[in-house]
Amino acid sequence: MITRYAIRSWASLSALCLLGVAASACRDVPLHGVAMDDPHPAPPLVIASASGAAYVLAADTGKFVLIYFGYTHCPDYCPMMLTDWKRVKRELGPLASRMRFVFISVDPDRDTPESTALYAQGFDSTFIGLAPPRKELDAIQQAWAVTSYKEYSKSPGRPADSYGVAHPAHAYLVNRAGRLQALYPPETRWQDVAADLRKLFSCVHC
């Protein structure tokens, strides 16, 4: 009886140690991106998609998810980000099938679920483009601590409906446990994002 209790205690202790090692192993993977000190659960994302079914981040537990907040009228930076993702996906090969690439519009006045889905798919047919309506977007931005706002040019001659949207510079990486693993600032090379993902794929705890 004592022996059985001792074995059970030892097993529990070992499991706890392993969990500790797992958490620390996940945290300690050296990354090119800005790694979270203590990956915490990503805020929820539930956004109606163009197909009618909602995109649910929690349903992608078990996959790495790259998320970027941008807008489809963004002529320069957002296409650069999505082109980099295309390269990351190509570089990762079969591993990429265990990933999601999610582009979320912060321009509800111009972007629709349909136009945003088409925009994302223009870079890769598997990329997900979402455009939450204003109220939902506000809640998402608050939960994710994301800011965005319109920027108008005050110069004469500019069309009144022509505006840019200031949006977060970095992409978010959610790990397979649904935790925020890292941020990727604008200066990150796509090769480094791919290298990080390869490293994280080989970490069984992330």
Added chain:
Amino acid sequence: MRSLLICAAIAVGACTPKTATPPIAVNDAWARPADSAGTTAAYLSIVNHEFTSVKLQSASSPQAATVTMHETMAMTGMIHMIPLDTGATIASHDSLHLRQGGKHLMVTGLTRRLAAGDSLPLVLTFSDGRVVNAVAIIRAP
């Protein structure tokens, strides 16, 4: 006298351009694919071979509602597009590079879909009234 003539000939030769270099040359113009009515960005380089500076004042395209100059800037964790409404000056014998993540031409209200391999005509207007035509090749980087 003969040597004077030879010297004069050499001097004239030195001043005569060997090839017809345009005073303002536009190189490597390209733009990303986009849907009709969509938005894209055009990138190019302008070389000013003049002895005075020139300023790119505005741009347009017969196939787009507007073409405006912007500069992408990452500041305090946010991406901004700064309008370059006052134009961009190119010093004598210097170049202006419109490139990804920096200065670029934002093209909105396309009148047709731009697919890889297509081209987009651009009209560049300089502050001295000069107009330079360019053709951006459509390609996905």
